[in-house]
Amino acid sequence: MRQSAFSKDQVHATNNVAKFLSPTKGSLIVGHQIGGKLSSEFALPWAEHEERSTFRHNETSFKGLWELVPGEWETEFDFVSRPRSLGKDPRDMLFADSRGKLFTFTIRRV
Known part of the structure; x- marks a missing residue:
């Protein structure tokens, strides 16, 4: 995926998140x-x-965004199959038939 597919804010935020990681091989972010x-x-x-x-x-797109971050990264990505509440407002509920899906990710420094 080309860098132009991402906003400058997305690339900037991803680079900032990566700075929280230890430079040690195997350090990771889960979310x-x-x-x-x-x-x-x-x-x-x-x-x-x-x-x-x-x-x-x-x-x-998620993996493509991490390809723009300096360093070598392994990303794991998986959609959560069950409905999840994302907040107190009923509109924050994600249902199985929704276009929006909750996904989990792991980013590991390799």
Whole structure:
């Protein structure tokens, strides 16, 4: 995936996250976020703040973003199959038939 496919903010944030890792081989980051089968900008219809959209990654775009970070990285990516609540608001619930899926990831320095 080309760098132009990602915003400068995404690349900057990913580089900053990588700085938290120890330079030691095997150090890792584990987390989860919302993604989708297709990577794209997604409108937030209920947003009451300036940010009215967010980018949803898929496995290809997520790995491509980490390819832009200096160093060598191994990424693991897996969609969570069960519905998950992401907050107190009922609109924050992800259902199995939703376009947005929760995915887990592991980023390891190799």
